[in-house]
Amino acid sequence: MKRIILSAIAFMVFGFANAQGTGSRFGIKGGVNFPNSSGDFYENETLIGYQVGIFSEIKTDEKFGIQPEILYSTHGVKNKFVKDGIAYDNDVKLSYLNLPILAKYFITQGLSVQAGPQIGFLMHAEENNLNITDHVKTIDFGLNFGIGYNFLQDCSVDLRYNLGLSNALDFHVGDVNYKIKNNVFSLAVGYKL
Numbered sequence: 001m002k003r004i005i006l007s008a009i010a011f012m013v014f015g016f017a018n019a020q021g022t023g024s025r026f027g028i029k030g031g032v033n034f035p036n037s038s039g040d041f042y043e044n045e046t047l048i049g050y051q052v053g054i055f056s057e058i059k060t061d062e063k064f065g066i067q068p069e070i071l072y073s074t075h076g077v078k079n080k081f082v083k084d085g086i087a088y089d090n091d092v093k094l095s096y097l098n099l100p101i102l103a104k105y106f107i108t109q110g111l112s113v114q115a116g117p118q119i120g121f122l123m124h125a126e127e128n129n130l131n132i133t134d135h136v137k138t139i140d141f142g143l144n145f146g147i148g149y150n151f152l153q154d155c156s157v158d159l160r161y162n163l164g165l166s167n168a169l170d171f172h173v174g175d176v177n178y179k180i181k182n183n184v185f186s187l188a189v190g191y192k193l
Contacts, residue, residue: 024058024065031158031188035075047076047093055190057104057156065104067114072123073098075184092127092169092180094136096120100144100162110150118142118162120182125169140182141165156190 033049053071060066076093102116120140125133146160164181 024056025192026054026056027154027156027190027192029053029055029069029071029156029158029188029190031186033073033075034185034187035077036183036185045078045080047078047091049073049075049093051098051186051188053098057192063106065106065112067100067102067104069098069100069102071098071100072096073120073184073186075182077180079180090127091129092132093125094122094168094182095124096140097123102144102146104148112148112150114144114146114148114158114160116144118144122168136169137167139166140168142182154192156192158186158188158190160186160188162186 030052031050033051035046035049051071051073053069053073055067055069058066058068072095074093074095076091079090079092080088098118098120100116100118102114104112104114106112118141120142122133122136122138122140125131125136142162142164144160144162146158148156148158150156162182162184164183166181167179168182169180
């Protein structure tokens with residue numbers, strides 16, 4: 001898995017360097033994550049997280065562009081359920097290195113709609129402050145949808161929803177299998193260097 005992550009980072013760095021040669025821009029970004037995880041639980045509460053990383057905005061023409069990103073992203077969920085008369089109350093916190101690649105369509109100058117796939121590599125997982133990294137799936141797939149706005153020439157803001165396509169968490173309590181998919185709303189601000 002380390003080889004996959006390093007290859008992805010090398011690809012992005014090459015893309016960023018190439019983007020500089022074509023007049024496209026790269027930058028840094030950070031924001032807040034609001035998970036809306038879906039799963040097999042009676043009650044889910046969000047544990048707000050954050051994201052930080054780098055991106056490249058590669059415009060193919062005035063209307064279209066591609067934006068690859070590398071983001072360190074955290075979020076979690078508080079699960080409450082009852083099984084065989086026993087009440088469970090679990091805080092699950094997850095950290096990923098996410099690699100979204102977004103297609104962008106500029107509706108007007110600065111305003112864009114975005115969509116594209118995302119692959120996430122698990123960096124750390126804990127449940128009630130105990131390390132459960134070995135019990136969580138190491139790769140997560142999703143689809144991002146959102147809107148973005150470029151302002152002040154060097155700044156941008158993105159509002160996105162990541163629809164989880166794979167089960168990030170898959171565990172058993174007795175003979176019942178519980179699953180969680182990572183669905184996350186995010187609001188992030190970027191600065192182009």
